[in-house]
Amino acid sequence: MTEASNYLIAIDDGHGLAPLTPGKRTPFIQSIGRFIPENEFNKAVAAYLIKELKRNGFNTVETAPTDFDTPLSTRVNTANKARADLFISIHYNAFDGTFEGRNPEGFSAHIDPSGGKSEKFAKIALGHLTKGTVQKNRGVVKQQLYVTAYTKMPAVLFELGFMDHSREALLMIDKSFQQECARELAMAVCEYYGVTYKTEKETPYVIQPSGKQTKVGEAIMLRDVQTYARPEFGTQVPIVIKKGAKRNIYEIENGWYRLYGGEYIPSSYGKNFTFIATKKEQAIKNEGSIRRVLVNGKQVGAFKEEDSILRAISDALKDSPQKIEVEEK
Template identity: 35%
Template sequence: MLILLDPGHGPFTAGKRSPDGRLREYHVNAAIAKFVKEALCGVADCQLTTTGEKDVPLWERSQLANHLKADLFVSIHANAYGSNWNAVSGIETYVAPRASKQSHIVAKAVQAQLVKSTGRLDRGVKTGNFHVLTRTKMPAILVEVGFMTNRVECDLLLSEEYQRKCAMAIVAAICATL
């Protein structure tokens, strides 16, 4: 089984950071993806869509997933609401509008595990017309592990302990559904 992990965005993508600049979204996403990959070693073959040396366009990410014939595509993100600090918070997981049954099963499991493991607000499983969800040919989800525009969640996202909690929740859900 091949799972393609996508640390969403890239290290140089403009605007993908906390209001104070302490958090760059890619670095959080990449850390969580690395922990997921390590934890799934021996259970599944895991690859990353990017090494972090450059920003990889969305079309390249979906094309890679399709070329490799991945069994599951998991895009990991930190959310934002506007560009200033605010009270919006929580975890949400997305599937494509016409997602497969397996995408929904994995998304619901990941959402539930993340909320249980982190204690953050459950914003639910939602549909999104995101390129990496609509252009991949396998079950695919996009998970938002917290808001970098919320001071509390920004601090959590910066902590290795929280990053590991998110990773282990994703791993537990994947193992339970696949």
Template identity: 40%
Template sequence: MSYLIALDDGHGMNTPGKRTPRIPQLNGRVIKENEFNQAIVKFLDDELKRCGFKTLLVAPTDNDTPLSTRTRLANSKGADLYVSCHYNAGGGEGIETYHFKGSKAGKRAAEIIHKHVKVAVPRKDRGVKTANFFVLRETSMPAVLIEYGFMDDPGLEEAAQMIDPQVQKAFAVATAKGICEYFGVSYAEDKPPKPKPMYRITVDGKFVVDTAYEEKIKQAVEDAIRKEAKEIIVKQRDQ
């Protein structure tokens, strides 16, 4: 069975107030919350698809899609889990995960996902909590909302990490692992692509080039033919 996961990158790129203070570590740069939210959802989308899930992006543009539009879409498509990705504010620090009070499935999903997320990047564990957030209350499937850090933590260290791809990817991997565990699905590791085989080209017994690129192989052979070579050998180097 292929489960459908609704992914929500909280807020929009220009939602008022959803941004960091000026960050000294980044030469005074201000980061919008959705810069992180959107990036982690993209990573999470890839992670889940590789693990065999279907995904539904409920706010796929930079606009601040109304919450009712997001939940209505997830409900209409029959999503099996709703995951909303956020970055906190209020001067605190650390990670916390929310579910709707009274939802046993939501609580279980939040606890499992939080277990993975809280160790992905060294941060204070603020625990699993309940809240009456719209996206938790109005979804017909289990729903979780994750606050991966604070945009205004005391040292602005968590804030500065919002645009770090390694941090974004680490949180996405951890979230995907939690979702996999919740549904009893094996997590599929991201395997790097195999390197292209290297070929050695010799012409009339003389070495010409070692290359993995088809264009270079083609060019070397064409040059040899044009020079009326008697023997052209293209051989994979590990043979």
């Protein structure tokens, strides 16, 4: 029987936070009000992966243990001197650095053109990554990269998504996605070495009802919708509401709709679900004020419904406006 303790896995989180490698961050994301550095994702996945591997009995060595952007030669030398058996580098891809157009998406495994054992591990890992969050599998890419060319052991550099793809960019700060990627790579390591993967014991996830419990409407899902513990991205919980399902809504805040259990679902400008307000809530809205949306000083619409306002703002952002205002009429 293969013993995991016989193997040393080198874990490499690509780039660094200090100084930030030029271009290694998302475009500015309006919904969270900031950029996401690539290493913020890489470092988190690497940490989760190390935890997964150690739980399964493997030994690990970090090639870039600090926030500094460690030179590639140092990363490779660390792995070679430690006589690691496998080298895994965690990255997030980019195309043109903007959210404009139909940017590519998906994950890929990059290896030295010589293939061999690196290619074998890469294919196993891609098989596990395909089973997780729905993404395009871009396959194995053979190219001359420093960390795969100069390591003395099988080495694979993984690009786990695209920073300039609007959906995949937000996955970078989603802890459940970070953990999922780490878990799938750990499963691949176990399969590669013939070790039985040990599943971590999980405690049941229970959401406690909170806040006002007066129904304000009903949401009908237009597609599968992820739920969140708080009204902000990066707080996903393991509950997905299926397309066509209906849920009662008890509170609305900045495009986030609270369910009975206290969890939230994002409207995404009306793309995730159709919201039907109760008669009482509709009457309150009809009595409420109208807000107008101005783009570069020119009114583009006047609305009472929050979703309509958010949709107008979303449409305006596509044209790179200088100024967007929402005013009470």
